[in-house]
Amino acid sequence: MSDWKSLEVFGLAKAEKHAWLLSELNRLTQHHQVHCAPYANLLAGQGLQAGYAESLDDVPFVAARLFKMLHLSSTLPDNVFKTLTSSGTTSQVKSQIVLDRNTAALQSKVLVSLLSSFTGKARRPMLIIDHDGLTGDKAGFSARGAGVQGLSFLGRDHTYALNADMTPNWPVIDKFMAKYASEPVLIFGFTFMVWQHFIQPLIASGRSNQLPPALLFHSGGWKKLQDQAVSNDTFKTTVRQALGEQVAIHNFYGMVEQIGSVFVECEEGHLHAPSYADVILRDPETLAEQQVGKVGLIQVLSFIPSSYPGHSILTEDLGRMLGEDDCPCGRKGRYFEVLGRLPKTEVRGCGDVF
Amino acid sequence: MSSNIQCWAGSPDYLQWSRTQVMPFNEKRVQFLVRLSEALLSRHYSAALTALGFWLRESQLRQWQQEYANDDKVILAPVGRVFIVSPSNVEGLFAYSWALSYLMGNQTVVRVSEQLTDDQQTLFTLLESLHFQTAGLSEQAFISYNKRSDWTLKLSHWCQLRMLWSSDQSIESIRQIILPAQAQEWVFPDRYSVSVLYLTEADVPKLSKLAEGFARDVSTYQQQACASPKWVFWYQTDKVLQRQFWKAVDVCLEDVFPASERLIASQYLCALGGVEVFHGNIKVIEGSGILGGDQHLEGVVGQSQCSDLAMISAQMPNHIQSVAAFGLDQAAKVALMTRSNVRQFAQMGHALNFDKVWDGIDLTTILSKKVRL
Secondary structure, three states, rough: OHHHHHOOOOOOOHHHHHHHHHHHHHHHHHHHHHHHHHHHHHHHHHHOOOOOOOOOHHHHEOOOOOHHOOOOOOOOOHEEEEEEEOOOOOOOOOOEEHHHEHHHHHEEEEEEHHHHHHHHOEEEEEEEOOOOOOOOOOOOEEEEHHHHHHHOOOOOEEEEEEOOOEEHHHHHHHHHHHHHOOOOOOEEEEEOOOOHHHEEEEHHHHOOOOOOOOEEEEEEOOHHHHHHHHHHHHHHHHHHHHHOOOOOEEEEEOOOOOOOOOEEEOOOEEEEEOEEEEEEEEEEOOOOEOOOEEEEEEEEOOOOOOOOOOEEEEEEEEEEEEOOOOOOOOOOOOOEEEEEOOOOOOOHHHHHHH | OOOOEEEEEEEHHHHHHHOOOOOOOOOHHHHHHHHHHHHHHOOOOOOOHHHHHHHOOHHHHHHHHOOOOOOEEEEEEEEOOEEEEOOOOOOOHHHHHHHHHHOOOOOEEEOOOOOHHHHHHHHHHHHHHHHHOOOOOOOEEEEOOOOOOOHHHHHHOOOOOOEEOOOOHHHHOOOOOOOOOOOEEEEEOOOOEEEEEOHHHHHHHHHHHHHHHHHHHHHHHHOOOOOOOOEEEEEEHHHHHHHHHHHHHHHHHOOOHHHHHHHHHHHHHHHOOOOEEOOOOEEEEEOOOOOOOOOOOOOEEEEEEOOOHHHHHOOOOOOEEEEEEEEEOOHHHHHHHHOOOOEEEEEEOOOOOOOHHHOOOHHHHHHHEEEEE
């Protein structure tokens, strides 16, 4: 693996970035072909060559749902450090992502490097919009727990804002707000939980404008908020009303299948691919790469996964490519937006009546 | 908890019905089904509803009536109270088993999924309007309820025959609810279906017709029915002919299966050791034997090459149901069924056509009793 640490997080322009990432991805395709038999079968069965992709578009991809249907591991059972599972809210069957120590460590390091380009090097006091009790069991680790643990490296004085029943823990929140009223703090939570269990109760209880220099990272999908007709703009406006006009708010797009290399929203409201990862949009019908401006299925690429063949995954999310290297925020790389899940006719098994 | 019950058609007072006195092929009931059939065939309903209308045409009902005519030794009588649990993947299936139960003179309660499909809505509206005109459903009910309620328990104690069309898992869960000793039970669990094709040069002129039939079998219910063919065994068939067949099938399946589903299905079967040999509107994966039989895949068919019938029967899983066949004579079919659990054969294009003998069971027989005189 070439040294990713020397790369500027959002500093590589197209040619340089593609060259670096392509060689990493080709290396990983070959690695997984050797170490994961079902993946090798998949390549062979589809007539795909491992490691000879000439462009990012050519890198073989695995359909995300396969992680729910198969145990895909490129590491020996003895080396499994923990297994991540998806939240499983929209489907009964959960993804199983096998991590060894190297992949888990790389995930954390990349995530910290990436997000600290927004927060700065110094660790900030951190308010976590969740309850304390998600990260205990390594064997069955949820996406929520992994997210909280991953981001906790960016903070200090980690304070959990919620009780186990999801109600705000007011004494703890009030204490945190009083202590850090004028310091740049970090807040992290899953989008819906931030909205439902923190911002709404905060407004309802008359607490407002108490953390003006805060930075809020949130992630985890918009479906529940769309159901309540809450757009990203409404979300931001309301959060600023509750916490302060100067609050920086960054959504990010990521998934349990590729923890670490997330796509963070910039000041312009665009999701950005960092140097370590990329995104390709594919026509939902032909699966051909889509041009800028077109809607397509989101494929995510990352140099991180070595313990499972997840370096190139075709998701079931729809998005739109907005551009490359030319976002007004100044960051290089591709930028895009996420439009939600691919609508699909639900496959119903014989037993659904029960 | 006995709340959350919804009655879509018929009479909601089933727990109060007194003993039925209706006999099999009761003329009023035959007439009700004839009117239902005519209504379904008189307008442009979906293919599934039209098929139901055709199945219940009067000439068919009269033919059955003759087939089951009483003689001086045995008289046919209803079972009595029948409780049918229907699956949600084949939303029209309940109508067939209900129609047979109804025709046999039974009181019937049918449980359907709480989320009605458009076809189900249409059918219930039609049944309600016929019921309004004829009171023909006074001892029938079509209901939904929450699975956590105790209605399955109540109805299991109410019925004399419990008929479950469901997944293995759901059947096992319902079986936790004890059925009284005097009641019977018939189950229709998870099944897997295949196609066995034996083509020669002489069949080339028939190829497009055959392909059309196969495409109909896989596109109906998006391959999710137990009788939908999911694997093709090629029996002594030239590979050039196979390719011609798939090209002809491909033409009939435009826009049927979403690309992402085809990709997932194909990648899954390849990961298990298959090789993609055809890709288009449907993908074909070759394997030495059946792969991925426990997943609900869409837009993919597996295939294996077989030089003798023993090889094919050895590949059949225990829960094999239908074989949509071409080119097999009766001796070949008998050879296949004696060495496997095959429960029915179908012509190409007719794999999903319901028959009163289904899954190896004569439904009219189990929905009635034969009283010796």
